[in-house]
Amino acid sequence: xxxxxxxxxxxxxxxxxxxSSESIADRVYTQAIGLSCxxxxxxxxxxxEQDSATEPVAGMSIAEVLRCEESVNGGKIFxxxxxxxxxxxxxxLEPTEELLFQQGLSPACKILYAKPENYFQDADSTATxxxxxxxxxxxxxxxxxxxxxxxxxxxxxxxxxIPTESKTQDxxxxxxxxxxxxxxxxxxxxxxxxxxxxxxxxxFNMTLEIPETQExxxxxxxxxxxxxxxxxxxxxxxxxxxxxxSTQELRDMLQNLIQKQCKSAVxxxxxANADVIGMQDLLENAEIEIDNNTKPEVEISxxxx
Amino acid sequence: MNxxxxxxxxxxxxxxxAWSVICIPSLYGSGQILGTIAxxxxxxxxCLPMLALAKQQGSFxxxxxxxxxxGILYIAFFLLxxxxxxxxxxxxxxxxxxxxxGKITAGVLIILTCFYTSSVGLKATARGTxxxxxxxxxxxxxxILGAWKRIDISRISLNRTGFWESISIYNALSNELxxxxxLLDRVKDKKNIAINSYLLTKAGFCVLILFxxxxxxxRLTELTGYPFFMLTTLxxxxxxxxxxxxxxxxxxxLYIMHITIQTGIVGHLAEILFPAFSKYTAPVSLLxxxxxxxxxxxxxxxxxxxxxxxxLAFLVPLLLRMKQFSKSIxxxxxxxxx
Numbered sequence: 001x002x003x004x005x006x007x008x009x010x011x012x013x014x015x016x017x018x019x020s021s022e023s024i025a026d027r028v029y030t031q032a033i034g035l036s037c038x039x040x041x042x043x044x045x046x047x048x049e050q051d052s053a054t055e056p057v058a059g060m061s062i063a064e065v066l067r068c069e070e071s072v073n074g075g076k077i078f079x080x081x082x083x084x085x086x087x088x089x090x091x092x093l094e095p096t097e098e099l100l101f102q103q104g105l106s107p108a109c110k111i112l113y114a115k116p117e118n119y120f121q122d123a124d125s126t127a128t129x130x131x132x133x134x135x136x137x138x139x140x141x142x143x144x145x146x147x148x149x150x151x152x153x154x155x156x157x158x159x160x161x162i163p164t165e166s167k168t169q170d171x172x173x174x175x176x177x178x179x180x181x182x183x184x185x186x187x188x189x190x191x192x193x194x195x196x197x198x199x200x201x202x203x204f205n206m207t208l209e210i211p212e213t214q215e216x217x218x219x220x221x222x223x224x225x226x227x228x229x230x231x232x233x234x235x236x237x238x239x240x241x242x243x244x245x246s247t248q249e250l251r252d253m254l255q256n257l258i259q260k261q262c263k264s265a266v267x268x269x270x271x272a273n274a275d276v277i278g279m280q281d282l283l284e285n286a287e288i289e290i291d292n293n294t295k296p297e298v299e300i301s302x303x304x305x
Numbered sequence: 306m307n308x309x310x311x312x313x314x315x316x317x318x319x320x321x322x323a324w325s326v327i328c329i330p331s332l333y334g335s336g337q338i339l340g341t342i343a344x345x346x347x348x349x350x351x352c353l354p355m356l357a358l359a360k361q362q363g364s365f366x367x368x369x370x371x372x373x374x375x376g377i378l379y380i381a382f383f384l385l386x387x388x389x390x391x392x393x394x395x396x397x398x399x400x401x402x403x404x405x406x407g408k409i410t411a412g413v414l415i416i417l418t419c420f421y422t423s424s425v426g427l428k429a430t431a432r433g434t435x436x437x438x439x440x441x442x443x444x445x446x447x448x449i450l451g452a453w454k455r456i457d458i459s460r461i462s463l464n465r466t467g468f469w470e471s472i473s474i475y476n477a478l479s480n481e482l483x484x485x486x487x488l489l490d491r492v493k494d495k496k497n498i499a500i501n502s503y504l505l506t507k508a509g510f511c512v513l514i515l516f517x518x519x520x521x522x523x524r525l526t527e528l529t530g531y532p533f534f535m536l537t538t539l540x541x542x543x544x545x546x547x548x549x550x551x552x553x554x555x556x557x558x559l560y561i562m563h564i565t566i567q568t569g570i571v572g573h574l575a576e577i578l579f580p581a582f583s584k585y586t587a588p589v590s591l592l593x594x595x596x597x598x599x600x601x602x603x604x605x606x607x608x609x610x611x612x613x614x615x616x617l618a619f620l621v622p623l624l625l626r627m628k629q630f631s632k633s634i635x636x637x638x639x640x641x642x643x
Binding site for chain 2: 006013080081097100101104106107108147150151154155199228278281282284285287
């Protein structure tokens with residue numbers, strides 16, 4: 001009992017880390033931050049309150065812009081709870097890495113490809129973050145976050161998959177953002193294919209359109225899984241989808257649809273000279289030498305059960 | 306010093322081993338996991354002579370009483386290891402664990418705590434270790450929970466990259482074997498269980514950290530040193546609450562325990578070698594460690610300790626055991642002759 005009391009005290013002491021001589025009013029918690037590098041580094045912030053976006057500050061480094069931002073906001077900036085990082089491609093790897101490893105940005109922070117000067121003018125970061133999360137949960141958008149984006153930028157093809165606001169649909173689209181700032185927008189069908197080819201979780205209802213009758217029918221996706229392998233230098237991606245209470249006809253339709261979406265995704269990705277589906281890991285594990293000009297052969301197969 | 310229980314010895318060794326694991330400097334590849342397992346098996350072999358000797362109570366004490374120079378070498382080893390640990394505190398801690406703005410303040414507070422804990426003695430320290438083990442287990446659970454969603458098994462490859470490096474790093478970071486050799490005399494029973502469980506626990510913890518670093522960190526781990534700290538950055542189980550406070554608590558507790566055990570053992574050895582000066586040896590040894598950290602380069606200390614470890618923790622017990630064995634054979638032969 002005594003042991004538990006002491007252990008309890010030790011764990012209780014964790015609460016003291018929240019204690020500070022600083023007033024809560026002297027701290028600034030950011031919900032969204034934006035980075036843009038046009039000669040100098042511009043830093044945009046938005047707090048958790050509505051209409052709390054501030055004017056951007058400029059500087060030569062992240063540490064400098066944070067110092068400036070603290071003077072503008074009149075409090076110490078804490079970016080550990082930031083949910084959204086807005087990038088326009090002029091700032092990629094180095095500043096984001098510094099934000100993660102030096103400044104405590106969350107690895108689960110969502111990244112949005114947009115011009116910060118436009119986004120922060122009438123930004124509603126709560127709505128944006130919710131839209132990205134719900135789209136991911138409902139199978140409309142492949143899951144992306146800061147740690148995966150950084151990992152992809154560090155790959156041979158130096159390209160990451162990032163969501164961007166869409167003008168044509170209600171949920172975000174996907175872009176392939178190269179480390180050097182160049183960007184390739186994926187088509188709607190390729191974006192949908194990325195969902196199946198990348199790591200994802202969750203179950204959701206998907207609506208299929210039956211061509212003969214022009215009617216729609218819902219199908220419940222219970223689980224999805226991707227099996228990857230390399231044989232004779234060729235990459236094989238096998239997508240397995242488990243559905244619930246579905247007919248054979250619907251399953252066949254879904255299988256064809258996923259096959260089409262995945263093929264488009266791979267085609268557009270290879271055309272953009274990118275890898276966001278873990279091709280590098282697979283080829284390296286098979287001890288196949290690759291460089292950024294390698295165009296691997298990819299074979300897709302789908303099973304819906 | 307009074308007796309300590311085998312479970313307390315296990316806790317001491319695991320906590321010191323955990324500090325060594327979090328100080329693993331870099332990640333080379335998936336082969337490092339196999340290298341760790343091979344390193345663990347090698348250490349089980351390394352421990353055989355000391356475990357054979359430990360069956361006779363007081364063998365280590367008798368050895369250093371008869372060979373005082375050897376005893377001084379043991380003290381020097383722990384002082385060098387302590388000095389090394391002080392430099393490690395500065396080098397390994399990332400900004401979120403020891404904030405750069407208050408690094409000196411945090412360092413001074415930790416050293417002051419070490420001064421206090423070193424004066425309480427090894428027995429009290431041994432009694433306190435189960436609490437830190439509790440905290441250690443909770444932190445590991447949180448680490449796993451935070452990392453779980455980001456595990457990508459495809460990042461693990463079946464190649465040998467890092468295999469040999471891992472064996473050498475794992476063995477170089479196993480100075481706790483020296484603690485085992487010194488303290489085995491003070492443990493009543495279940496010595497084998499305590500040592501073997503410690504070796505397996507440390508290897509398990511090391512494999513877990515390497516596995517999570519490779520599968521969660523991916524390419525990011527190759528860029529940053531110290532995989533454990535990279536993992537604490539990526540392993541945040543709750544969206545609204547960061548787990549840094551728990552990692553800070555674990556980091557500081559492990560460090561203080563590590564230094565306290567080293568100073569406690571120096572005090573214990575001094576008590577055997579120079580009973581007249583034994584009263585304040587633990588806090589004085591802490592000053593020596595600080596002095597060594599200030600004056601000596603960490604690489605020199607690391608090289609000395611990694612060479613001294615197999616000699617003092619394996620070769621000395623082995624030679625002693627062989628000597629005892631030849632003596633017993635000689636005795637038997639002379640009995641037969643009579």
